[in-house]
Structure formats: structure tokens, C-alpha cells
Amino acid sequence: MGRANKVVLAYSGGVDTSVCIPYLKQEWGIEEVIALAADLGQGEELGPIKEKALKSGASESLVIDGKETFAQEFAFAAIKANALYENRYPLSTALARPLIAKMLVEAAHKYGADAVAHGCTAKGNDQVRFDVGIMALDPNIKVLAPAREWGMTREETIAYGEKFGIPAPVKKSSPYSIDRNLLGRSIEAGPLEDPMTEPPAEIFLMTKDVAETPDQPEYVDIGFEKGVPTSLNNQSLDPVTLINQLNELVGKHGYGRIDMMENRVVGIKSREIYEAPALLVLINAHRDLESLTLTADVTQYKRGIEDTYAQLIYRGLWYNPLKEALDAFIDQTQERVTGTVRVKLFKGNAIVVGRKSENSIYAPDLATYGAGDKFDHKTAEGFIYIWGLPTRVWSEKTRG
Known part of the structure; x- marks a missing residue:
């Protein structure tokens, strides 16, 4: 089934994306598959992933460090917008997709590929985010989604991969679907599909159980410049270091877990568990600083903009004229949002207890x-x- 000659595949090293490589070549007649793994701070060793792609049949295996761009251009834009989907989810996973889409298109142009591919299934949000993001960046490039079409169960997928030398997962397959990056983790599927099932302790990695948190509160001063977080406790930090340090500090005190029923883009509800300690604290602190530095009408009007902005990100419309227009509005509001917010961390809570700014309009x-x-x-x-x-x-x- 010859759809393209050369394809750039978004590669994670998991079963589905590994099997995509021989499947594209054997079943769809693709001559050359270039694997692209995006390092967005998922914390795993990407060296083995690079090797695994080559062993699975990729002609080239690219690993691109996108952490700085992810923090600066995507996370900080969402923080300035106080973006919370359905007023709860800070879009930690969703924000990665438009960046990966951009990497895929850029790699396709660089290597002369006539298509890009991903391993998303038909029921999730990510297929929408990838497909729409890619078509916005290059409407002429083909998007292939073999896992959306092959109809294999997980067991069949593993068996198919073994035929082409892809080893089955060593340990018993986890029932959970997990995604991680610099901004947090998302956990779904398995026992969590029952909305009454309490999430088991072992699924959390970034946040401590409240019973295990310190018995003394800890304070952190977060500095912002024009809406962007720049320092912790008066120490200027680069974006990636700031988020990493804050994740560790806030997670240690048990804050940053979300358990919600979520309305997916494809029209179904799903039960989602998230850990996003730093991102949640940064949004709450940023919103508080706005209340000190912005007029009442701007603050109140911006709330509606923020909801729209979060929906655009969730629904895969990052590269969209409305999103671009809202960015201009939001950036203009941030000119005065410079100052420091003090947050008290204690027993699963992160409470703003102080704020100051040279641009304060509190009298x-x-x-x-x-x-x-x-x-x-x-x-x-x-x-x-x-x-x-x-x-x-x-x-x-x-x-x-």
C-alpha cells in the first residue's frame, strides 16, 4: 500500500511506535522510515530508544532536545493565559503535541520526506492534535496513522513486532497508559476506567502521598517578569531548571494531583489522573499576581479568554488564527505582571500567602x-x- 516513499515517524520507544516501523514498510510499502524522538523532559534515557528504532528497521533515528523550547514557548504561554481545561487540567500533556508536530514537519522538510506518521489510536485526543497541527504547518504533507487502522490488539501488536525482531516488553505489561514530560504525567486506562476506583499509590511518581509529606510547611517565593516565571527564592533560573526544581519541591509536599472525568475531543468521557505540581502552582501564583497588577475589567474579561485559550490547546488548535490573536491580547496584558508571589506548601496544599509588585495598583x-x-x-x-x-x-x- 504505497502511500509515501519516505516517512518521519514520531517515536517514543514503546510497543506501538516500534511496531509502526516494520508495519509501515511491510504493509504500506514505505521505503524509508526515519524515527524522531522528542526529548521534552520525560526523564528516561533516550540512548536505548535511539538504538531500538534502528533495530526495529528505521533508516535513521533522531533524538531532538526540545526542553527549552517546550518550557519557553509552550508552557510559559499557557501560564500567561492561566490555561486550565475545564477549569482543572493545566494541559501538561496537550502542550507537548504541537511542538512534536512542528519537529515532525521540520524533519520532513530537512530530510525530503513526503509524509509524517504517529502511533496514536482512534479514540484519543493526540491524533487530533498531531493531525491538525501538522496540516496547519504544512497542508500538503501526508499524515499516516497506522495504529488507527491496523485493528490489532496489544497482544497481536507485540506478536507482530516479534516477527521483525522487536522484543516483547520484559515485564508484565502495565494496565495503565502513561505519558510524561517536563510539565507532568498523565495516567489513564486499566482499573482507572471505573470512576469509583481510587487511584493506587504506585501510579504516582512526582507527588508524595500526603501521609508521607513533611510535618513542617515550606515557603517558596516565585518571581515573575511580564507574566513569565524567572526565579525561585530570589535565584534567577533558566526555564527548564525552574520547572524541574519546583516540581521536586512542590511534589515533596504532596501537591499537584488531579483526578477528573474529562470530555475528550472525540466526544467520549474519560477518567484521567494527572500530576503537574510545578505547572499548577505557577498558574495559581501567576493568577494571583495579576489580581495585584491588572485593573478589574481586564482581569475579569481575561477569564473568558483563558477558558477559550485552554480549549484551543486541548482541541489541537495551537497553530490557529484565533490562538494567535488571543496571544496578542494576553501578551499586552502581561506588560505589568512583574513581581513576587509567596506560596506556602504543606500537606497537599499550595496556598498563596503573599504577593508584591512595583506595578501594584492596590492602594x-x-x-x-x-x-x-x-x-x-x-x-x-x-x-x-x-x-x-x-x-x-x-x-x-x-x-x-
Whole structure:
């Protein structure tokens, strides 16, 4: 089934993407498969993955370090937007997909490939994110998704791979589907498909169980410049180091777990477990700093923008005109969002307990109830009369 001559495959080293290599060549007649593994901070050794791709039949095996770009261009954009899908999920996994799509297209152009491929199945969100992201970046490139079409069970997939020298997983296959990157982990499937089943302790790696957390609170000061996190406890850090250090610190205190029923792009509900300690704290701290530095109307209007922004990311529309327009709005609002937010970490909680900024528009002499009060109390009565006038007229006419 000759769909293309040369294909760049998004490669993770797992069973599905490994089997994709011989499958593309044997079943679809692809002459050359180039494997591309994106290092987005998943923490695993990518050397063996590179070798595994070559042993599975790839003509070339690329490993691209995208951690800095992932943090700077994707994570920080989402933080500036306070992006939480369905007001809960900070898009830790979803944010990686448009970057991988970009890597695939760039590699296809560089190596003269006429198609790109991924190992996504037909029921997930990632197929949408990859396919739509790729077509936005290059509408002429073919997108192949063998795992969406081959119809094999996991056991059949493993058996197919063994025929071409791909070893079966050494240990008993985990019932869970897990994805990890710099921003967090997502865990689904297996026993978690029953919404009443409590997630077992062993599925969590980034966050401690509350019972095992320190008995003393810990404080962290997070510095922001124009909406972007730049320091922890007054120490300037590069984006990747900042996120890694904050993940460790916040996870140690048991904060960052999410257990939710999620509405997928393809129209089904799924039960998802996430760990995203640093990202959740950064969004909460950033939102708090905005409340100190932005006017009421901007803050309140931006909340609706944030919900739209999160939905665009979740639904695979990163490379989209609306997303680009919203970026311009959000970036303009961030000009004043510079300052420090203090967070108290204790027993599964991360609570903002302080904030300061040279751009603060909080006026203590207007807010105080003490001796320094400069608020003109006499004006309140007239204001209430004018403000309440429509309500008064309505009441007189309807309750007469």
C-alpha cells in the first residue's frame, strides 16, 4: 500500500511506535522510515530508544532536545493565559503535541520526506492534535496513522513486532497508559476506567502521598517578569531548571494531583489522573499576581479568554488564527505582571500567602479601615443611589 516513499515517524520507544516501523514498510510499502524522538523532559534515557528504532528497521533515528523550547514557548504561554481545561487540567500533556508536530514537519522538510506518521489510536485526543497541527504547518504533507487502522490488539501488536525482531516488553505489561514530560504525567486506562476506583499509590511518581509529606510547611517565593516565571527564592533560573526544581519541591509536599472525568475531543468521557505540581502552582501564583497588577475589567474579561485559550490547546488548535490573536491580547496584558508571589506548601496544599509588585495598583490608604483612610465616605450614598436606580425603577413598575 504505497502511500509515501519516505516517512518521519514520531517515536517514543514503546510497543506501538516500534511496531509502526516494520508495519509501515511491510504493509504500506514505505521505503524509508526515519524515527524522531522528542526529548521534552520525560526523564528516561533516550540512548536505548535511539538504538531500538534502528533495530526495529528505521533508516535513521533522531533524538531532538526540545526542553527549552517546550518550557519557553509552550508552557510559559499557557501560564500567561492561566490555561486550565475545564477549569482543572493545566494541559501538561496537550502542550507537548504541537511542538512534536512542528519537529515532525521540520524533519520532513530537512530530510525530503513526503509524509509524517504517529502511533496514536482512534479514540484519543493526540491524533487530533498531531493531525491538525501538522496540516496547519504544512497542508500538503501526508499524515499516516497506522495504529488507527491496523485493528490489532496489544497482544497481536507485540506478536507482530516479534516477527521483525522487536522484543516483547520484559515485564508484565502495565494496565495503565502513561505519558510524561517536563510539565507532568498523565495516567489513564486499566482499573482507572471505573470512576469509583481510587487511584493506587504506585501510579504516582512526582507527588508524595500526603501521609508521607513533611510535618513542617515550606515557603517558596516565585518571581515573575511580564507574566513569565524567572526565579525561585530570589535565584534567577533558566526555564527548564525552574520547572524541574519546583516540581521536586512542590511534589515533596504532596501537591499537584488531579483526578477528573474529562470530555475528550472525540466526544467520549474519560477518567484521567494527572500530576503537574510545578505547572499548577505557577498558574495559581501567576493568577494571583495579576489580581495585584491588572485593573478589574481586564482581569475579569481575561477569564473568558483563558477558558477559550485552554480549549484551543486541548482541541489541537495551537497553530490557529484565533490562538494567535488571543496571544496578542494576553501578551499586552502581561506588560505589568512583574513581581513576587509567596506560596506556602504543606500537606497537599499550595496556598498563596503573599504577593508584591512595583506595578501594584492596590492602594492601602483607600483599602484601610484604620486611621490612614483616604476614601471619601460621603460619596458612597450618591453612588449607591445612581447604581441602584434601574433596580428601584424596575421594582416600582413590577411590584407597584
